Amino acid sequence: MPSPQSETFLTGLQCLRCGRTFSPGSVDYVCSCRPNRGSDLGHLDAVYDYDAIGAMRKGRAGPSEGGRASPFSFRSSSAGRTIERWWPLLPVKPDSLPPLPVGDTPLLRANRLAKTLGLQNLFLKDDGRNPSGSFKDRASAVAVARARETGREVVATASTGNAAAALAAMSAAAAHSSVIFVPRSAPQAKIAQLLVYGSRVLAVDGTYDDAFDLCVRACDEFGWYNRNTGYNPYMTEGKKTVSFEIAAQLAEAGDIARQDGKSGNDALFIAPDSVFVSVGDGSIIGGVYKGFWELHTLGWTERVPRIFGIQSTASAAIHNAWRDGLEVPQPVVAETAADSISVNAPRDATKALRAVRESDGAFLLVEDEAILQAILPLARLGGVFAEPAGATAFAGLQLAQSLGLLEPGETVVVISTGNGLKDVPSAMRIAGEPAVIPPDLDAVAEIMKL
Numbered sequence: 001m002p003s004p005q006s007e008t009f010l011t012g013l014q015c016l017r018c019g020r021t022f023s024p025g026s027v028d029y030v031c032s033c034r035p036n037r038g039s040d041l042g043h044l045d046a047v048y049d050y051d052a053i054g055a056m057r058k059g060r061a062g063p064s065e066g067g068r069a070s071p072f073s074f075r076s077s078s079a080g081r082t083i084e085r086w087w088p089l090l091p092v093k094p095d096s097l098p099p100l101p102v103g104d105t106p107l108l109r110a111n112r113l114a115k116t117l118g119l120q121n122l123f124l125k126d127d128g129r130n131p132s133g134s135f136k137d138r139a140s141a142v143a144v145a146r147a148r149e150t151g152r153e154v155v156a157t158a159s160t161g162n163a164a165a166a167l168a169a170m171s172a173a174a175a176h177s178s179v180i181f182v183p184r185s186a187p188q189a190k191i192a193q194l195l196v197y198g199s200r201v202l203a204v205d206g207t208y209d210d211a212f213d214l215c216v217r218a219c220d221e222f223g224w225y226n227r228n229t230g231y232n233p234y235m236t237e238g239k240k241t242v243s244f245e246i247a248a249q250l251a252e253a254g255d256i257a258r259q260d261g262k263s264g265n266d267a268l269f270i271a272p273d274s275v276f277v278s279v280g281d282g283s284i285i286g287g288v289y290k291g292f293w294e295l296h297t298l299g300w301t302e303r304v305p306r307i308f309g310i311q312s313t314a315s316a317a318i319h320n321a322w323r324d325g326l327e328v329p330q331p332v333v334a335e336t337a338a339d340s341i342s343v344n345a346p347r348d349a350t351k352a353l354r355a356v357r358e359s360d361g362a363f364l365l366v367e368d369e370a371i372l373q374a375i376l377p378l379a380r381l382g383g384v385f386a387e388p389a390g391a392t393a394f395a396g397l398q399l400a401q402s403l404g405l406l407e408p409g410e411t412v413v414v415i416s417t418g419n420g421l422k423d424v425p426s427a428m429r430i431a432g433e434p435a436v437i438p439p440d441l442d443a444v445a446e447i448m449k450l
């Protein structure tokens with residue numbers, strides 16, 4: 001049996017297109033059945049020795065495994081609570097992860113928000129509380145760990161936003177070099193985060209797709225490790241940790257266990273009935289599904305939740321493929337204000353389509369106006385300030401509820417993927433301007449109508 005000091009439980013990587021399985025060391029990114037650039041790739045899916053992991057759980061190993069946090073000790077206060085506590089289900093050794101607290105974000109019970117929707121059990125997973133302010137830290141931590149384990153001195157990515165910021169932060173924490181390809185038109189605020197963390201930032205005079213392809217070629221040529229979304233198979237593995245946390249946190253919440261008629265306090269994991277997540281390239285939703293699928297496969301939960309993927313009407317490529325029964329989306333010209341989900345040719349559609357089809361969920365489209373408006377109740381009634389792409393998931397829940405897709409008693413989790421401070425101009429657009437007054441009390445009384 002692997003220990004944290006030796007190997008992992010990873011047994012191979014399986015192509016979702018042709019079914020071929022590779023040993024972990026024999027391939028880095030995509031299958032040779034479709035190695036070319038573009039969004040129709042032979043995407044690989046990490047496979048683990050689930051029997052061995054299940055046996056470990058049955059043994060109810062003590063509060064720590066070799067001095068290390070494990071899923072079997074997640075209630076122990078001494079165990080680490082970052083993503084490293086899921087090490088048996090990760091493709092990297094816990095010691096390789098950067099020393100930053102990634103994951104363990106709050107799952108907030110949102111009773112006031114629930115009431116406005118006629119729901120009883122609504123929870124918000126606030127992933128904007130990760131170190132660089134977005135969900136992407138979960139994946140970038142694994143990318144840096146994998147680069148360290150395979151002896152690649154430089155890790156690179158193409159991104160305009162949160163994935164790059166996350167890689168910059170994780171690289172800095174691990175004292176690893178990073179090179180980031182951004183389209184020259186990328187927003188200044190996002191480029192600032194990269195530069196502050198000390199990444200080498202290369203502004204490509206072209207589109208995101210040009211930057212993506214150049215990054216692939218540079219990594220091939222110079223031996224760098226490529227973190228690109230929908231290309232590096234291990235990113236799903238970091239992203240799935242959100243599902244482990246949600247199921248563990250719902251079990252800790254206790255009242256959900258009783259409602260399900262389960263043996264209450266004994267359940268270590270409880271899957272919700274439905275999960276809402278925003279979708280751009282489709283990588284996060286693929287990870288969310290993988291995590292819940294693994295918990296169910298291991299026999300630790302009773303179901304895989306229905307997974308709802310929410311896109312903007314102005315960036316709907318994966319939704320359209322799902323609606324039309326296609327395996328490979330037709331590219332669109334994306335124009336949504338939710339920049340983190342603005343995607344022309346989605347890179348991880350295979351995993352995204354699988355997530356929704358196999359969980360009996362749906363893709364839903366919301367207008368940009370509804371996305372921006374959703375920021376307000378999320379903050380005022382739910383306590384979470386989300387960037388537009390984060391609020392998109394909640395806008396999707398509002399739509400699902402108006403379409404009658406949910407039962408009132410369902411346990412619903414909305415994942416807020418990014419912090420509102422990432423995009424202040426969008427927030428100002430719906431929040432309005434402050435009243436400007438002279439520095440005297442009469443002015444306060446007048447404006448407050450006192």
Ligand SMILES: *Cc1c(COP(=O)(O)O)cnc(C)c1O
Pocket residue numbers: 134135136162163278279280281282283284285340341387389390417418419
């Ligand atoms: C990247 C991102 C998404 C979408 O994730 P995909 O994997 O591209 O579907 C949603 N919200 C935020 C804040 C993101 O950074």
Ligand SMILES: [Zn+2]
Pocket residue numbers: 015016017018019020031032033034042
């Ligand atoms: Zn293949």
